[in-house]
Amino acid sequence: MESKEATQMRVIYLIFLTSALSLMAACQMGAASGAVEANEPQDKQQLVISRADYVDKLHGFWLGQSIANWTGLVTEMDKIGGDGPHGQFYTRHDWGKADQPSIWGQGVPSDLSATIDFVFKDPGEVWGSDDDTDIEYIYQHLLDKHQTTILTAEQIRDGWLTHIYSETSSPFGVDDAGNAENFLWVSNQRAFDLMSEQGMLPPQTSEPANNPDYEMIDAQLTTEIFGLFAPGRPDxxxxxxxxxxxTTARENAAWVAEFYVVMHSLAATIDSKTAIKPQLIAIADVARVQLPNASYSAKMYDFVKQQYLAGVPWEEVRDQLYVKYQLNQQDGYDITAQKRYCNGCFASGINFAASLVSLFYGEGDIVETIKIATLAGWDSDNPAATWGGLLGFIIGKQGIESAFQRQFADKFNIHRTRKGFDNDGIDSFNRMALEGVSIVDRMVTQQMADDIDEQQQVWRITIAGPTSK
Structure with missing residues (x-):
């Protein structure tokens, strides 16, 4: 395990890089909504964000996640490498062609779409929750319910037990394998069982001695939203x-989740009116600091970026990742304990590597990024949802509508997978975005000791260098 001191040193360096990134942004962005203003002394800059614009961005986050989540579900676990029907990976030429059965599809393609294509909900329809959106929804609800900025272990446990069905109480029947369906998997299910059966609290629920699934993918698709509640302040x-x-992750799985949190926090510094690609790569490089250099997750990042810069096609990089990590287990990537789950295909590592392919090769284009993530393989809906949400936030609801040249449903049914919410679980992205803004209001005044300009309806957030907090 990494020492607490090492973690603190990485955070200090992260603050320094964030300050430098913001200073660069100040040189290319005007003093407008979402702008960074350089102040004296030069180790401090002020991020100025319109609250109204942030509502549009948070709406875009939920909408982008939903589009990407449901599109990625078409190919989820279709291709995981190896021999047999699930061995040959998809390529860009498979977009629009017939969907192939997943590992649990019993020879039947996805019922979402007969072809590998985008899954949309039109105005008047309702998006359904899934594991890429429902626990983030719970966390946002808990922050609002308790009027807090930092959730306690008891609040997390009680929130999980209140809003997540057990396998015995689930009304959703059974999955394709004949198991009770409560829309929890691997480490999330282990943590839930520890909470419900033993009364255990986080972080004990991710201790390797208690939870052997601590290196699985779960945390990196349930916690990105915390970055959006602290814009420009990844610390x-x-x-x-x-x-x-x-609650569910340790070591590489936790570091990867932190990587995503940092990127979502720094997304507030991106100016969507200028080229997104270089800004996106810049914040990814800052987030790379969260990955200890000796970790396999850091080596995955460095490898994919190197291949991208060298102009290697994304399909070839994905194939190299399969050989390098899932077959040969290089760079300390040991999936021995994870092989009980389709040769480690639910593991944090291989799915992080796949997500980096769509991050770099998507180049900040939400349409292209979701396509690549959907075709990349493994647990394809998870990386797709992560980047769909991030890019949806960066360009906002209006930017998504422009990118896809259409309008979308804004209703959301959290009761598709969870329970215990008002209005029979039917919510709207706009209300969810407004709730998110109220959390940022509290964060700005309580945690950041910064200012809400009531007259101009903006947040003024100080981004400090390493000598000041």
Whole structure:
């Protein structure tokens, strides 16, 4: 396990890089909504964000996640490498062609779409929750319910037990394998069982001695949203997300989840009116600091970026990742304990590597990024949802509508997978976005000691260098 001191040193360096990134942004962005203003002394800059614009961005986050989540579900676990029907990976030429059966599809393609294509919900329809959106929804609800910025272990446990069905109480029947369906898998299910059966609290629920699934994918698709609650301040976002991440994850799985949290926090510094690609790569490089250099997750990042810069096609990089990590287990990537789950295909590592392919090769284009993530393989809906949400936030609801040249449903049914919410679980992205803004209001005044300009309806957030907090 990494020492607490090493973690603190990485956070200090992260703050320094964030300050440098913001100073660069100040040179290319005007003093407008979402702008970064350079102040004296030069180790401090002020991020100025319109609250109204942030509503549109948070709406875009939920909408982008939903589009990407449901599109990725078409190919989820279709291709995981190896011999047989699930061995030959998809390529860009498979977009629009017939969907192939998943590992649990019993020879039947997805019922979402007969072809590998986008899955949309039109105005008047309702998006359904899934594991990429429902626990983030719970965490946002808990922050609002308790009027807090940092959730306690008891609040997390009680929230999980209140809003998540057990396998014995689930009304959703059984999955394709004949198991009770409560829309929890691997480490999330282990943590839930520890909470419900033993009364255990986080972070004990991710201790390797208690939870042998601590290196699985779960935390990296349930905690990204904390970055959006601390715009431009990844140090505070990491503090918010520390316990939720360690509800289910340790080591590389936790570091990867933190990588996503940092990127979502720094997304507030991106100016969507200028080229997104270089800004996206810049914040990814800052987030790379969260990955200890000796970790396999850091080596995965460095490898994919190197291949991208060298101009290697994304399909070839994906194939190299399969050989390098899932077959040969290089760079300390040991999936021995994870092989009980389709040769480690639910593991944090291989899915992080696949997500990096769509991050770099998507180049900041939400349409292309979701396509690549959907075709990349393994647990394809998870990386797709992560980047769909991030890019949806960056360009906002209006930007998504422009990118896809259409309008979308804004209703959301959390009761598709969870329970215990008002209005029979039917919510709207706009209300969810407004709730998110109220959490940022509290974060700005309580945690950041910064200012809400009531007259101009903006947040003024100080981004400090390593000598000041």
């Amino acid at each position: 505070i976002a990491l503090e918010m997300a520390y316990l939720p991440i360690r």
